[in-house]
Amino acid sequence: MKKIFAMLATIFFCGAMMISCNKDNKEEQPTFPTKADMVGTWEGTFTGTATLGKASENYTIKWTLVLNPEGSNTIGSLKYTASFATMQDITGQVPVTDYYTKQNTNIGRILIAGGPNFGLLDEIIDFDMNLTAKTLTGFLDVYTSTDDDSIRLGGETTLHKK
Numbered sequence: 001m002k003k004i005f006a007m008l009a010t011i012f013f014c015g016a017m018m019i020s021c022n023k024d025n026k027e028e029q030p031t032f033p034t035k036a037d038m039v040g041t042w043e044g045t046f047t048g049t050a051t052l053g054k055a056s057e058n059y060t061i062k063w064t065l066v067l068n069p070e071g072s073n074t075i076g077s078l079k080y081t082a083s084f085a086t087m088q089d090i091t092g093q094v095p096v097t098d099y100y101t102k103q104n105t106n107i108g109r110i111l112i113a114g115g116p117n118f119g120l121l122d123e124i125i126d127f128d129m130n131l132t133a134k135t136l137t138g139f140l141d142v143y144t145s146t147d148d149d150s151i152r153l154g155g156e157t158t159l160h161k162k
Helices: 002-020
Strands: 040-052 055-067 076-084 090-101 107-112 124-130 135-145 150-161
Touching: 055 090, 055 135, 055 150, 076 107, 076 135, 090 135
Parallel strands: none
Antiparallel strands: 040 055, 040 150, 055 076, 076 090, 090 107, 107 124, 124 135, 135 150
């Protein structure tokens, strides 16, 4: 009888070892965004105040980022319209020359050729990507000038996938 209990105890012990060593209990690897996740139309606004001459002026910039799938005729574009209470609107559209994600990160990047020619100082803009919320968050700035000043408009903006 003692041998039967010993044998059953051994079988249960070995069975427990096999269950606890199951490879299905692997830790899930994080999922990072891909270039394909960036494809689409993204829109957002930034509201701020700028000093024009000696007066403060409220403004709103509407941003539209379009990123086309690989193989399309164009790669994409970044369009902006800055609206003011007392000044004429400022608009521009910049071609995107490339876009991609940084490997093993939640950062997406767009490249713009000739950004300063279109009022943008940066030729590379990085975005924090949140796939769950379908958002891109980055610093989007426009530079313009008046008779008196050179003015920077914009700042950290969240774009939402349309």
